Amino acid sequence: MDLFVAIDRTLEQSLRDQLYAGLRGAILDGRLAHGARLPATRALAKSHAISRFTVDDAYSRLIADGYATGRHGSGTYVAYAASERTPASDQPAPESIISADRDWSNWGDRLTALKSQPAPASPTYSFKQGVPALDHVPLAVWRRCQSKVGRSAASGLFGYGPPSGFEPLRRSISGYLARSRMLRCDPEQIVITSGTQEAIDLIARLFVDPGDAVVIEEPSYPAARRSFAAAGAELLLIPVDAEGLRVELLGRRESRATLIYVTPSHQFPTGGLLPLNRRRELIEWARETGTLIVEDDYDSEFRYGQRPIEALAALDPTIPGPRSVIYIGTFSKVLFPALRLGYIVLPPDLIDRVTAAKETAGRHAPTGEQATLAEFIDAGHFERHLARMRRMYAARSTAMLAAIDRWFGNRAQRHPAATTAGLHTLFRFELPYGEMDMVSRAAEAGILIEPASPCYAAPPAFTEALLGYGAMNEEQLVQGVQALARALLS
Numbered sequence: 001m002d003l004f005v006a007i008d009r010t011l012e013q014s015l016r017d018q019l020y021a022g023l024r025g026a027i028l029d030g031r032l033a034h035g036a037r038l039p040a041t042r043a044l045a046k047s048h049a050i051s052r053f054t055v056d057d058a059y060s061r062l063i064a065d066g067y068a069t070g071r072h073g074s075g076t077y078v079a080y081a082a083s084e085r086t087p088a089s090d091q092p093a094p095e096s097i098i099s100a101d102r103d104w105s106n107w108g109d110r111l112t113a114l115k116s117q118p119a120p121a122s123p124t125y126s127f128k129q130g131v132p133a134l135d136h137v138p139l140a141v142w143r144r145c146q147s148k149v150g151r152s153a154a155s156g157l158f159g160y161g162p163p164s165g166f167e168p169l170r171r172s173i174s175g176y177l178a179r180s181r182m183l184r185c186d187p188e189q190i191v192i193t194s195g196t197q198e199a200i201d202l203i204a205r206l207f208v209d210p211g212d213a214v215v216i217e218e219p220s221y222p223a224a225r226r227s228f229a230a231a232g233a234e235l236l237l238i239p240v241d242a243e244g245l246r247v248e249l250l251g252r253r254e255s256r257a258t259l260i261y262v263t264p265s266h267q268f269p270t271g272g273l274l275p276l277n278r279r280r281e282l283i284e285w286a287r288e289t290g291t292l293i294v295e296d297d298y299d300s301e302f303r304y305g306q307r308p309i310e311a312l313a314a315l316d317p318t319i320p321g322p323r324s325v326i327y328i329g330t331f332s333k334v335l336f337p338a339l340r341l342g343y344i345v346l347p348p349d350l351i352d353r354v355t356a357a358k359e360t361a362g363r364h365a366p367t368g369e370q371a372t373l374a375e376f377i378d379a380g381h382f383e384r385h386l387a388r389m390r391r392m393y394a395a396r397s398t399a400m401l402a403a404i405d406r407w408f409g410n411r412a413q414r415h416p417a418a419t420t421a422g423l424h425t426l427f428r429f430e431l432p433y434g435e436m437d438m439v440s441r442a443a444e445a446g447i448l449i450e451p452a453s454p455c456y457a458a459p460p461a462f463t464e465a466l467l468g469y470g471a472m473n474e475e476q477l478v479q480g481v482q483a484l485a486r487a488l489l490s
């Protein structure tokens with residue numbers, strides 16, 4: 001029998017005790033089953049480079065303690081069945097872990113204290129915000145791009161790639177941003193990430209030390225707030241109104257902030273569109289105070305019946321002074337979240353810093369997916385897909401808004417900032433009970449809605465929910481809203 005017991009000669013514990021403990025452990029956890037013959041003492045001594053005397057000694061102790069039995073002349077056998085109950089003191093408490101009582105990183109402590117909400121079980125109607133129409137992922141075309149890339153690039157895709165991302169994809173994104181977001185940048189300014197979340201987290205780690213101030217919108221995107229809070233930032237909240245961030249409230253207190261995180265093209269979660277004058281003021285304020293602006297442009301491809309708007313990062317170079325905007329984009333909404341591809345567009349001075357962070361965090365995003373996406377964009381599929389999805393989401397948004405009007409009347413109001421854009425709308429509900437009850441009443445009726453309170457640093461007195469309309473068709477949306485009204489209003 002091949003049996004290996006870890007022996008460490010640097011320990012103070014005797015070889016006999018180590019061997020005894022190893023064999024006893026193997027018996028207790030069933031690796032040595034009841035009735036199995038232990039290795040011959042000579043063989044075990046040889047394979048572990050210890051004396052036969054030591055092995056004999058350990059075996060004798062196992063016999064004395066009842067774990068083994070010796071049959072004269074025919075060896076030593078396991079006398080213990082692992083299924084028998086082990087005395088409680090011999091079993092490690094299942095939830096305990098070595099060194100749990102030691103101080104681990106403050107980042108980890110802060111992060112675990114900020115846990116996100118658990119996801120409810122699969123509902124009949126899911127209004128989960130930010131989820132695109134996953135049944136409309138252009139799978140056949142995607143697969144064609146995948147196999148074309150596989151045929152042409154072959155083994156070039158299998159090694160380590162550049163940390164900033166696959167060069168052809170960075171070129172494709174640079175072309176797309178110039179066409180659609182009026183954002184001109186060199187491919188070298190782009191770092192490919194695993195979605196927005198990694199981008200925000202890298203930025204938090206790179207630019208925020210514990211105690212540094214970070215300005216965020218109130219309400220804001222909870223996952224971004226979590227990254228900054230875990231980095232140890234002191235969060236300074238600036239309220240939003242019907243037009244997004246109230247830039248005029250940025251004052252002395254905020255001027256010591258390292259960075260400000262904003263969603264100017266579709267304020268999360270209210271939906272406001274930051275007007276041009278406020279955009280200018282924000283950039284000018286950043287210039288004066290030396291604050292970096294982090295622009296999260298997560299879904300502005302989807303604006304219905306309105307002209308696409310210029311990214312804040314596109315305005316940045318038109319205002320005299322050093323560049324101040326870090327732009328973040330994602331393919332989670334425009335394609336699908338499981339792709340886990342996003343990108344950061346950086347002012348040139350920050351490229352090396354962010355590239356080094358990306359390399360350290362995970363070397364680079366998967367090259368096969370990056371190459372497929374580059375092909376998908378370059379062949380024109382991406383913009384065709386966007387146009388199709390824009391039409392579809394516009395119809396879905398209209399259907400949901402009409403159904404809310406019909407079934408809720410004045411018991412549900414669209415947030416004053418809400419524009420017809422993106423994949424969700426924020427509603428304020430007039431209900432005789434609070435947010436928790438609202439969510440659980442909906443859940444009992446098989447409906448998932450997301451409360452807005454996690455978006456607020458200070459819990460609001462009103463009851464709001466984000467209703468996502470991307471993942472349900474018009475009929476499902478109408479039925480879902482009707483079922484929600486029944487669950488909440490009856």
Ligand SMILES: Cc1ncc(COP(=O)(O)O)c(C=O)c1O
Pocket residue numbers: 129130194195196197198221263268296298329330331332337341342
């Ligand atoms: C404000 C905001 N930013 C970014 C994202 C996308 O994150 P990711 O690219 O990590 O999927 C979301 C998703 O809901 C979001 O709401």
